[in-house]
Amino acid sequence: MKQYIQTNKERFFEELFSLLRIPSVSSKEENRPDMKRCADRLVELLLEAGADQARVCPTAGHPVVFGSKLVDPALPTVLVYGHYDVQPAEPLELWKSDPFEPEIRDGAIYARGANDDKGQLFMHIKAFEFLVREGKLRHNVKFIFEGEEEIGSPSLAQWAKDNKEMLSADIILVSDTTMISEEVPSINCGMRGLSYVEVKVTGPDKDLHSGHYGGAVANPINVLCDMISSLIDKDGKITVKGFYDDVVELSAEDRAKLARAPFNLEEYKKFLDIKEVKGESGYTTMERTGIRPCLDVNGIWGGYTGEGSKTVLPSEAHAKISMRLVPNQDSKTITRLFEEHFKSIAPDYVKVEVTPHHGGDGFLIPISSPAYQAASRAMTEVYGVEPVPSRGGGSIPILADLQRILGIDPLLMGFGLERDTIHSPNESYLLKQLFCGMEAIALFYRYY
């Protein structure tokens, strides 16, 4: 496929950029028309690439793009999953170029979604196009590109249930994750789940002058800090009652296998500009993000946050809190346990509200499966080294749902790199990874 890429490179850029220019931020109401535009554009691209049919399918939320090419019912079917929605680009002032005007700098494309997931899903369309045009396609291929991954895929599970027949396949193929490094390709064989909640702590029913009331009335910000602080103990364990009940401890053997992945703590710290890492006692950094659950405050706000000073004792304080879960932990159960726990630790002098946002379960895929083996062979050929099986810290909760609903295992061939800083300002995607990804995907079809 190398030659094909060389010949069509400029057209590929134009096509990918046309997707990246659309600010398809699923969490923002104002971007609803952009979601539709982006879905329409994907339909065009699928048809141009050689799909028999492609269409925008309405759901309760943002639409799903579905397309397919059926070669022969006797051949195996690959179901490609991707998502065309992106995270908000804020804080905008930290971007070196417009997040929705892609720019190539130093061998990488810079834009919101350059990697996650527009850049990665685009590789699948182009590998498919190559196989069709060269007459090499020996599989039935189906595509689903959803528009709600970044908000927890609230509609896709129902849509998949309603279209179970149409989605039947042998493997779900996904590129929405990272490799360990440029030199160390890896295939993700498990992902963490997610429980995401928003909490609100209310003290007095109005903002007060902190001089008149300070010292006598509980300040909801201080109380929220106390409560958040109590959620993780000194050993880095989450204190939510029952939180670890369903966590399966890995065997020493499995831990040893995962530890084979190369990891340099000093480089890791240097990359993040931190003096020390921090996490659960008794686990390595890779284990802390791979096989152990965790809790993070993703946002906090309350009181006066503007320029200068204001001596206010505010009425309310808020936080967004998420927990990463490991396979066998049930996202809904954890959300319920969190809510119960958070309310139980609320002192008398405040009121507490907990609002669940989205969530999803983690999952695992067997390394011995034919799909994993085909991917491994394809990546070995492209990168010259055998990929390492890894466990991913992030979450694609919908994959666990699809696995359950459709009865098909997902395979994660991700080509992102840590340096891409997805979800952050200056998200990027290396051209090298874009092109190697296309090659590896085309080879996957050869070996699967």
Added chain:
Amino acid sequence: MKQYIQTNKERFFEELFSLLRIPSVSSKEENRPDMKRCADRLVELLLEAGADQARVCPTAGHPVVFGSKLVDPALPTVLVYGHYDVQPAEPLELWKSDPFEPEIRDGAIYARGANDDKGQLFMHIKAFEFLVREGKLRHNVKFIFEGEEEIGSPSLAQWAKDNKEMLSADIILVSDTTMISEEVPSINCGMRGLSYVEVKVTGPDKDLHSGHYGGAVANPINVLCDMISSLIDKDGKITVKGFYDDVVELSAEDRAKLARAPFNLEEYKKFLDIKEVKGESGYTTMERTGIRPCLDVNGIWGGYTGEGSKTVLPSEAHAKISMRLVPNQDSKTITRLFEEHFKSIAPDYVKVEVTPHHGGDGFLIPISSPAYQAASRAMTEVYGVEPVPSRGGGSIPILADLQRILGIDPLLMGFGLERDTIHSPNESYLLKQLFCGMEAIALFYRYY
């Protein structure tokens, strides 16, 4: 003065409203021209009221308005202090009417500054006008209205030093505080000081995806919560090393005197819609706000605070933290102790910055002083009951400075009420208090 108020009421409203319409928010750069407009308007009002001279005096920051009428060097001189700057009006959506378009509803004026301090300083101008026009003025009167009280008066102390001669007086008269309640007039004989800082906690040098890093990298929001939580112990004591070193414990006798002020805990809780109060063990609610120092988070922010969810492990978290101080605690010392302490408790995995905002010392005035006695007599005549000496929780740090620089005691005849919710949305000032205040001030001049 009752009759004079009756006759001139409509004009009074027009004049006061002309001040309230100017958004003189000292903390906002964009309002700088409004500060000047407000100062100019005060000069007009002072001259119209009968001042010999009045002018806008430049300082390093917002200007001071100075005006005076010298009747006879042999007579005592009253120096009236007030401030024409106001707090920001945010959050705007909680105001029932435009904060800068005053409205009279249910017997009260609603506007930012209606009480604090435009409404209260206006009483002084009108009581002065009455005495001048009726030929009853038997004092020399000087006015200073500053424009930086809400940002900690960074320029006034230097300006006062530079103009010590011009400001010579026998008493500093101030209306910028509250009475205990509508039925219980009080005179404030002591105020708390203030130390106000902003802190920033930095973890990794970029925002990260919480799925990829969560559990292994310290989240600066969680760390900030831990650090804030540790600043107050289970007994409500502030843990900053050396914080209480200079706090003078009140004698049992003095505590008994202050306890005479009527206070109904159930009504207090009902007014604030809280189930329980919270504060330092071993002290009553009145003592907690009157004679004890405290620490409050006035604002906190970090991570994603917009609509929906974002799974970010942010690079930074911020908070504005203030400490109310009691007389004998030195604001600068406390700020230094806080900074040292906060840095000392910062874990290895984050960086911490502390930026001092503003501060000031507390002060006390003797109940036996002639000025206190004159104010007490005046308020007794207007309200029909003897005012209670009280200790105020708020801070007017500059008064402690003026007391030291000019060698003059400040007397706080405040007519605000708790219901006025200064610094909050829907700040108001009861017309009854506006007019009773004018009367009481006019009578103060009779008895002093």
